Amino acid sequence: MEGHQFQRAVNHEFDLENDLDKIFQFSSAVVPSDDSRFDSPRKVFGRSPWLTDDEEPSCFVPHIFPADSEMLLDNNSSNLFALQREILGPFTSDLARSSITEDIPGVPFQGKNAADFSSTNSSFQQQLLQFSNDHGQRLNQTGGLERPDLLWLISPSLPGSSGRAYTSPTSTMQASSGVFPSFSELLSGGGGSAAVTTPNSSLSSSFREEAVDEEISYPVANSPHDHINVSASKRKAAELTSDENFASMPNNKKQKGRKRIREPRYAIQTRSDKDVLEDGYKWRKYGQKAVKNSPHPRSYYRCTYNKCSVKKTVERSSEDPGLVITTYEGVHVHPSPAAIRGSTEALFIDSIIPFSRPVYSQFLPNTRPVSLADPRIRFNVGTQIRGAHQLPQLDRGLLEDMLPSTIRMST
């Protein structure tokens, strides 16, 4: 990949109607102003969730949440919200914690469980939508400070999106199992059902497919104040032609003309003095290369877990040396070692994205771990969707990735 294929997409307007199914969502959170620990940087993106309470973060990592997060739209159809799990992590200030345990005005979150969300026509769903309608614009104007777990989110448009490869959102939906429902479908809140699959089997494949998307850059969210530190990889079609083993195969073992699909890649930019960010996984460095037009080299890492093919590259931005650009490729086939270390988190073994994992059970009071086998957390996003599109296969115990922990965990 080139050193400059990441785009900081700020000051872009997002085309909800046309691009919703293509959003790879990023979000930013703003910490309470009275928490001095976040003085620099003032804006903080989701803290590395694999850190325990005792660990100081070496960096602040933009929080990235899965594509099937509960999406809400404001009444102007101009802002997209994500009903999101707690995102500030154990580093959250007491103020933020307390706010999480409160109900959003008009939306009684406390005491709600998965059934409240998955019921097609539940009153709670209506309440959520109503809340989004009522508060969306206000949250926009104030930068989403009110609720750390209800994230303000707006995504930029895709630069040069007119030239993108796919033909229409519909065709994309049918071709991929993990893409977004359309804007109108979300708003309609109708019925429908996703195919029932096992959590583990559907997880990685659907996200692979969702993420593999030719010839467009993944959009990134800008914060309410254009202060985003998140970036996503832009891929060229030419880069989709090999996998992690293809290039290293001896020539006589390569199948002539065989084109391989590259694993999806996700890039994040993080402001940090450290070159290598602790992300909960173990990596072995296998290469380093100078980057064109940059004084900083790029390092290549492979996940050390047996049979896991996830790779990452780390480099510093040539434009802003304070930024560390970490690009992940592939999906881990195993839980994070840090997650295992953190005991309860090991229950949530099917992480979505290598650097996006829930941690609420580590720090939220009065919470308890929930097994994936617990049917109460089988959140079927398909119940919100109406239409002829093939629905994403999403009922795989991802409720913890979609809902504020206080909803799920309160007993």
Add this chain to the structure above:
DNA sequence: CGTATTTGACCTGCGC
């Protein structure tokens, strides 16, 4: 001594 890192060589794809 086992494991991880370093680093130059090598491979591959792309553009000219």
Add this chain to the structure above:
DNA sequence: GCGCAGGTCAAATACG
């Protein structure tokens, strides 16, 4: 075909 840049390999080296 050639040069370039990204990516990977693997022997040498460093490290604990």
